[in-house]
Structures are given as C-alpha cells and as structure tokens.
Amino acid sequence: MSNVTIYTTSQCPWCKKTKNFFQEHDIDYEEVDVESDEDAQEEMIEKSGQRGVPVTIIDDDGEEEIVVGFDEDELSEHLGIEA
Numbered sequence: 001m002s003n004v005t006i007y008t009t010s011q012c013p014w015c016k017k018t019k020n021f022f023q024e025h026d027i028d029y030e031e032v033d034v035e036s037d038e039d040a041q042e043e044m045i046e047k048s049g050q051r052g053v054p055v056t057i058i059d060d061d062g063e064e065e066i067v068v069g070f071d072e073d074e075l076s077e078h079l080g081i082e083a
Contacts, residue, residue, distance in 0.1 A: 002079060003059040004029040007044040014070040015054040021072060025081050029056075 008015035
C-alpha cells in the first residue's frame with residue numbers, strides 16, 4: 001500500500017478536488033498545509049521544484065512519485081485505480 005501525502009493550502013480549489021478524488025477512491029492520505037508551515041513548504045519545494053499546490057507525493061516502498069496539480073489520470077496510474 002502506498003503512502004500518500006498532499007501539500008495544500010486552505011483556499012486551493014485544485015487541492016480540494018484532489019482530496020475529493022482520494023476520498024471517492026478510499027485512498028488514505030496525509031495532508032500538509034504549506035500555508036501555515038514554512039518547513040513543510042520548503043520540503044515541498046525541495047522535493048517537487050514547485051511552489052504551487054497541490055503537490056502529491058506517492059511513496060511506494062521508498063519509490064516516490066510526484067504529481068503536481070490535479071491530474072486524475074496520473075494519480076490513478078500511480079495508485080492503481082482503474083478508470
């Protein structure tokens with residue numbers, strides 16, 4: 001089972017879409033609010049090279065996949081969700 005972390009802010013509509021997608025597919029995830037946590041923001045930028053959210057990190061036994069933005073196809077592929 002993959003560990004899923006999503007970096008978000010409170011006003012991001014794409015973050016909400018991504019979290020809704022996870023909930024619809026019963027995907028457990030950890031949410032990290034980069035709006036209020038500077039260390040988390042730096043970590044997100046270091047891992048993804050991006051300042052925008054959402055950034056989703058899918059860790060499958062130490063192999064990390066990074067999805068920037070809400071990309072339903074890419075998320076489905078990395079999480080093994082069939083269309």
